[in-house]
Amino acid sequence: MNTDTRLNPLLDHYQEFKTSTSSTLKPSDYAGFLKEARKRLAGYFLEKYPIRSLLYYHAGLIDVILQERWQQTGFNVSEAALIAVGGYGRKELHPASDVDLLILLHQAPDALAQDRISHFLTFLWDMGLEVGHSVRTLDECLHTAHTDLTVITNLIEARLLAGSRDLYHQMRAGISPENMWDSRSFFLAKLEEQKARYLRFGDTAYRVEPNLKEGPGGLRDIHMIGWIIEREYGHLSLSELHEHRLLDQNEYECLREGRAFLWGIRFVLHTITGRKEDRLLFDYQHTLAKTFGYAAEQRNEAVEAFMQRYYKSITELERLTDVLMGVLRVKLAIDKQPQPIMVGEWYEKRGNLLAVNSLDTFTLYPTALLEIFLFLQNTPGVTGLDPATIRLMRSNLHRMDSGFRQQAWHRQIFMQILRQPSGITFVLRLMNRYGILAAYLPAFANIVGRMQYDLFHAYTVDEHTLFVISNVRRYSTEKGAAEFPMCSEIFKRLQKPEILYLAALFHDIAKGRGGDHSELGSVDAYEFCREHGLNVHDASLVSWLVQKHLLMSVTAQRKDISDPVVVEEFAAQIIAQNRLDYLFLLTIADIKGTNPKLWNSWKRSLLTELYLSTRNLLNQRLPASEKSGSIIAQKRNSALEYLTHQGFSEQACLKLWKNLGEDYLLQHSVESICWHAQNILNTEPSDLPLVKMRATISGSSNIIFIYSPDSPDLFTRVVSTLEQLNLNIVQARIVSVEENGFDLYTLHILGPDNKILDDLADQKHIVEVMQRNLQRAQFQVRQHRPPRILRNFDVPTRINFRQQADKNLTIMEVSTGDMPGLLSRVGEALDQAGVRVHNARITTLGEQAEDIFYITTRDEETMITDPIMQTSIRHALVEALKI
Structure with a gap:
C-alpha cells in the first residue's frame, strides 16, 4: 500500500480518465469523475491509509484540475494569480469541504476579465465543487486583511496554484507581521474570537451532539494554534511547536494523534452525508461507531463506547490547548510577569x-x-x-x-x-480537566467522557456531575438566593453541606457498569465516606441520597401528589426532615444539570408542593385517611367562605361540589375550586362549552379550564387542539359530573419553550380556537411528522394496567417514544376502544414519554379488569404510536 503523499493515486486515476475521453471534457464529465474519486478516497480510508495522506490526495487532485482550468481562462501569467486559501490552502481538503479561492489581480478587472472569471467559476460550480471565492486587487486585499481578522487568517494559509508568482509574493510580503497583525495583536484577537466561538457552541465540548470543529478542544482550536505559530515563527506547521520546545515529544505526538482522530471523524461525516458536516448528530453516531470498529450486542453500547473515546480525545486536546495558550502568553509577553x-x-x-x-x-x-x-x-x-x-x-x-x-x-x-x-x-x-479527579477517584474515571445515548441527558456523565455540584453551590450565592429563595434558605440550615456535595459527586458514578447505578453508587459512596473520615451516620446519609436520588423526581412527576396516600408513601421512605432537605436540594440540582431544556416552573412547582406536603406530614404524622378528610373539609370551607362573600348561594356551591365528588376537592387548589364555581354557576347551558384560561398564582404554568357536555371524542379534541397550538400539557385532571353528563377539564400547560404564556392576546387566541374545535360537528386530528432527531431512537411502547379499587379506576401507564401528536393518538385509540379518560399525568424525559391515564369503560364507567379488553387496548395503542 503506497501512502506517500507525493505519489498521489488519484492523479493516476485522473490521467486515465482524461486519456479515456476523446472529446472535450464537460462539467458533467468532471462531476462524474470527482464522485468516483471520492468513492476511492472512502475506500482508502477503510484500507487504513493515513488520514493526512487522504486529505493531501484530495487537495492535490483539485490543484491539478484547477490549474488546468485556469490555463484556459486566457489570463496572462503576470495579470492575475489563483491562490488557495483556508483549509484548502492548508491541503486539509475533506470530501465535501469548500474549495476556498482568492483570485488576485494587478488592477481592477475590466469587462473581459470579469467575463473570464465568471466562466471559470461557473465551470467549477457546474462540476460540483463547493467553491468559496473572493476577487481582489493587491491593494484591496491588503487593505481588507489589515482590518478583518477572518481575511488575514485565510491569507496566512494562502498557497499559489497558478498565475503570477510575483503578485503572490507581494501579497505574502504585505501581510507579514512586520506590516500588519504582529504575533501579539493577532494572538489577542484570536483569544477574543475563541471566547465568542465557545459561547456560540455551548461553551462545552460535551453536549451529546457535539461540533468537532468549533467546540472547545476541537479542530478550530488546533487551527488557531497553527495560525499563531505562523505569525511568530513564519511557518504554518504544528512541528514548530516541538522544534521550538513549546511541546515535548509526547505532547506533540498526542496533539498529532488527536488531530488525526478528529480528521478521521470529519472525513467519515462528509462521506456518509455527502456534504460539509461537522456535527456528530445522533443520525450518524451508529455509522461512525461501526466505521471506527466499535461493536456490541446492544448497538447503543457501541455508540457510547465510540463517543467516550471522542470525549476523552477532546479532553486531552483541551488540556494541551491550555498548556500551549499559557506558554504562548508568556512567549508573546501578553501578561506582565511580576516577581514570583x-x-x-x-x-x-x-x-x-x-x-x-x-x-x-x-x-x-x-x-x-x-x-x-x-x-x-x-x-x-x-x-x-x-x-x-x-x-x-x-x-x-x-x-x-x-x-x-x-x-x-x-x-x-x-x-x-x-x-x-x-x-x-x-x-x-x-x-477533572487535568485528570486529577479520575486519578484520585478511579470510579470517576469510568464516567469521564461517558455519554448516554438518549435525549434526556445533554452532557457526558462527568460533565453532568460537575453541573450538579455547581447547582448545589449556587444555593449559597446571592444569584442562587434570588433564583431559588426557598432552596437557599434550606441550604443555610444544612449542618454539613459537604454531605450534599458528596452525594452530587457520587449520584451517577456507577453509570455504565451494568445494574442499578443508584444501588451500585450508594455502595461506592458509603465506602469512600468512611475512608475519608465521615461517621457512620453521615456516610449512611450520603449513601442513602445516592440510592434515592431519583425518588423525589419520580414521585412528583409520575404520581398524583395531591393524594395524601402518595405523600404518605413518599414520607415513609424519607423518615426525617434533614433527609427531605438534602434530597430536595439534590433533586433540583440534578434535574437542572441534566438538560437545561427540561427544567421549568411546573417542575419547580411540583417538587415544592411535594416538599411542603411531606414536611407537614412528617411534622403531624396524621394517617392518610384522616389527612384526606381534613384537607377536603378545609378546602370546602375556604372556598365557601370566599364564594358566599361574592354573592353565590351556599346551596348551589355545595350541590356542585357534591356532583363533582370529594376527589375533585382533594385534587384541586382552593383558587381553582373557586374559579370553576364562579364560571360554572354563572353560565347558562346554552352558552356551553365553557373555556377559560389564566396563570397559576405561583406562575408555574397556565391553566385551561373546560366545562363541556361529554362526548366520546372530547379528550381527543382537547389534547389535539393544544398540540396543534404547539402547547405542552404537563398535567390533566378530568372530572365527570354524573347528574348532567358534563365533563370538567383542568389542564396545566406551558408554551412551546416550556415557559408560561404571559401575553393576553395569546391566551385569548387559545381559548377561541379551543371553543371552535369543541363546537364543530366534525373534528379532524392533524397528523404530525416526527422530527429528525426522534427517528434515531427506537423506544418501545410499553403499556401496563393496575387497579385503584377504592376509586373504581384503572391506572394505565404508557411508556413510549415522545412524538408530536402523542396525546391525540392515544385519545383516538381510546375513543375507538370505548375507554373514558378521567385523569392524566404527562411526563416527558428526553425522547421518552411516560404518561399515566386513569380510565374506565365509557358506558358503565367500571374498572377495566378483563385481560382480553386490556390486550385489545394495548394492541390499539401500540399500532397508533408507531412512528
Missing part, C-alpha cells in the same frame, strides 16, 4: 496563576498533586494554574496510585477541598 511570590513551601504565585516552585516538586512531594488545588482555593487573586505546572501535573499523574489514595493526609486534603467556603466547583472542574 512564595505561597507555602512548594508553590509560588506568578501574576494571577499558581505554580509549583520547582520542576521536581511532584517527584519530591507527590502530595502537591492534590494539595495545590486547596491552595488554589485559598490564595487570593489566582485564577488558575500556570502552563508549566499543568504540563508537570499531566506527566506525574501516575504517582496518584492506590498507595497515594490510601494515605490519611491525602484523604483529609480532599475533604478540606469540599469544606471550603468558596472555589469548590472551580477546582473540581480543573481537577
